[in-house]
Amino acid sequence: MELLRVQNLKKGFGSTDVLKGVCFSLERGQVLAIIGSSGSGKTTLLRCLNFLETADEGEILVNGQVLRTVTEAQIRKNRLHFGLVFQNFNLFPQYTALENVTLAPTMLKRDAPEAIRARGLALLDKVGLSHKVNAYPYQLSGGQQQRVAIARAMALDPEVLCFDEPTSALDPELTGEVLRVIRSLKTGGNTMIVVTHEMEFAKSVADVVIYMSDGVIEEMGTPEEVFDCPRSHKTRAFLRGAQEPF
Ligand SMILES: Nc1ncnc2c1ncn2[C@@H]1O[C@H](COP(=O)(O)OP(=O)(O)O)[C@@H](O)[C@H]1O
Ligand SMILES: [Mg+2]
Structure with a gap:
């Protein structure tokens, strides 16, 4: 069943057109991976x-x-449909992991305080951080902070969870724990949009892949279509570049 539809989305800043008519749709439970160069929107x-x-x-x-x-x-009200995990975690530094997760439902009086706390603990358990509920962000590794951010993004039960390069601010040895959590959320039936440079991850976890270039969807298809036989020469050039060692 179609959950999300984006129709002809355009966005500019001043005289710069950044999104030039983006269209796609996503079914409930699907994972969409978005790849593309820096600056593509x-x-x-x-x-x-x-x-x-x-x-x-x-x-x-x-x-x-x-x-x-x-x-x-x-x-x-529209914001409640979506949760967002930022590249740089953006946790509130003055709050513990649990407080970061329970802040929004508490402000919105979503439930009784005890129920909000129980749900916060369950979400932190889901991302493997039961032992860190009272830790402050500075006491956590980058991977742990990002996992708190994922729990926080889920606190209001969004229908679509969005990730903006969730591992690009992490040391390579910490990316695995975050990608594992995202993978487990797919198994749990969550609908997700993941902007990522992790091509192997995109290939293995996504149902649909979009390659964005200069504000347009240059290519969209299954991971096999986009990664194994891209139709657009721009996609091919991008994927060749992405495979080159640094
Ligand atoms: N708030 C803003 N004001 C002006 N230009 C912006 C703003 N946000 C993004 N841009 C511009 O939009 C383009 C796309 O940026 P962005 O969406 O961040 O791309 P990506 O995430 O693919 O790297 C860039 O040229 C960027 O400079
Ligand atoms: Mg970006």
Whole structure:
């Protein structure tokens, strides 16, 4: 069943057109991987989906409903459909891991405090951090911080979890633990959009892959289609570059 549809999304900053008419759809439980060079508009797309930016044109539909952006109240409500995990974790440094996870549901009075706490503990358990619930961000490794950020992004039960290069700020030895958590969330049936440079991960976890170039979807297909027999010469050139050792 189609959960998300993005129609002709456009976004510019000043005279720069960043998204030039992006269209795709995603079924419930599917994982979409987005790959592409720096500057191609991947972060802007995720920020539009999370209503941190308002698109200039186009529509975002969840469960067939167009998400309206006329009032602040509509925008706040729209945000609840999506969770976002940032490249640099962005945890609140003054709060513990558990407080980071429970802050939003507490502010929104989603449930009784004890129920919110229990759910926060369950989410931290899910990302393998039961032993760190009272730790502050500075006491955690980058991989652990990112796993707290994943638990936090899930705290309001978003329908689509978005990841913006979740491992690119991590030392190589810490990427595995984060990618394992994302993989386990797919097994748990979560619908996800993952912007990533980890090609092997994208290939193995995604149902759909999009290659973005200069604000447009240059290529979209199954991992086999995009990685093994790309139609576009731009995709081929990008993938060749991505395979080159640094
Ligand atoms: N707030 C902004 N103001 C002006 N330009 C921006 C802003 N955000 C992004 N851009 C520009 O949009 C383009 C795409 O950026 P971004 O979405 O971050 O790409 P990616 O995530 O693929 O690297 C870049 O040229 C960037 O400089
Ligand atoms: Mg980016």
